[in-house]
Amino acid sequence: MQTESFDAIVIGAGQAGPALAARCAREGLRTAVIERGHFGGTCVNVGCVPTKTMVASARAIHMARRGAEFGFSAGPVQVALERIKARKDAIVLASRSGVQQWMQGLKQAEVIQGNAVFTGPQTIAVNGRALTAPRIFINVGGRSVVPDLPGLSDVPYLDNTSIMDLTEVPDHLVIVGGSYIGLEFAQMMRRFGARVTVVERSQKLLAREDEDVSDGIRAILEAEGVVFQLGAECLSLARDGSRVVVGAVCEAGTPALVGSHVLLAVGRRPNTDGLGLETAGIEMDERGYIAVDDQLRTSAEGVWAVGDCNGRGAFTHTAWNDHEIVVANLFDNDPRRVSERTACYALFIDPALGRVGLTEREVRATGRPALIAKMPMQRVGRAREAGETQGFMKVLVDAGTQHLLGAAILGLNGDEVVHGLLDILAAGLPYTAISRTMHIHPTVSELVPTLLQQLKPLAPA
Secondary structure, eight states: OOEEEOSEEEEOOSSHHHHHHHHHHHTTOOEEEEESSOTTHHHHHTSHHHHHHHHHHHHHHHHHHTGGGGTOOOOSOOOOHHHHHHHHHHHHHHHHHHHHHHHHTOTTEEEEESOOEEEETTEEEETTEEEEOSOEEEOOOEEEOOOOOTTGGGSOOBOTTGGGGOSSOOSEEEEEOOSHHHHHHHHHHHHHTOEEEEEOSSSSSSTTSOHHHHHHHHHHHHHTTOEEEOOOOSOEEEEETTEEEEEOOOSTTOOOEEESEEEEOSOEEESOTTSOGGGGTOOBOTTSOBOOOTTOBOSSTTEEEOGGGGSSOOSHHHHHHHHHHHHHHHHSOOOOOGGGSOOEEEEOSSSOEEEEEOOHHHHHHHTOOEEEEEEEGGGOHHHHHHTOOOOEEEEEEETTTOBEEEEEEESTTHHHHHHHHHHHHHHTOBTHHHHTSOOOSSOSTTHHHHHHTTOEEOOOO
């Protein structure tokens, strides 16, 4: 078989891959883009785009039910999950098609739909062809973890992908896993009309969050009727006719949960199996994530790993930033590094959680003198006017440098409001850059300066 030479090969057309291919093409490099599934990766097909589309439907339904609070009546709300799914599918298809057409329109790029496998250093086999390039970018994403639970092989179960293919609202959805994906679907399906129970092994939701954040999120969801069973250390599954029995408590004789559907939401794993990475000398960790340095280079010369598969971030925005770091180093003479970025993410329940920097627990662990301020959303006029007073704002500051250390905004527009703090934190400016700035009224963001003006020493735990 004759080996075909390219200047660059991109494996996977998720968030980072297409942008890398486009930049390579713009630099005049002959580029091969290999995708074995749908263009757009997790975000476009089974992540951000479809879930936020369905979250929007769930919010509209929720607000219609709250009409009496706002002085109107819309009558009984009839939920048609098949129509919600159709809307979601149309938006996903438009996004996916946009990515594919973008790649197929690149003058210097060839799009190949097939399964790529390394056959040696810088050599790829796909569709009976052998390709080689001095620059190879791996952007293969990840998928749901299927836990090793007793009885799992005997019952039908859903994951974050298949649950969005339902056309009828579950009678009783049991969600195994009280983390970000599970909680988002819990609220969504509850608003669609399902009974929802979340089962979590640990004693708190969202292990990485502070206790007050975890408790605040739980309170928001419980107020809508989501039921939680925490400390479920003895998980098991069994079939009871058309129902699924979920055992959660170790004590004998404890009643099990009986649901119509069960969703497994216990984590993600990288799609690195079957790539032949060992053949190319590409090292992985014990979980299958590709080992990379601070500029996303793998252990193999001329190979980079970006996005979920490198274990350096599990978000669309970290994948995009991975692409920015790689092209900055390759083409712009700009030595950007992963370690320079500020941690940030959101939990897209309603109202959302926006998080940047360190948690309160992490700040305490550093032992540094710090300042803290916390304000309930009831203090925010815009939140009261909107009827959205759940949650709070919290910020932490270094007592010596006056630089921001971290923040959590759980409340109305929290995923947007937190960006003002993120920008100041990333810029290395003192908190007074916000606290002394005039903000627009009436907004949620205008209370951030007020929050910062109430900073007090962080008391010992």
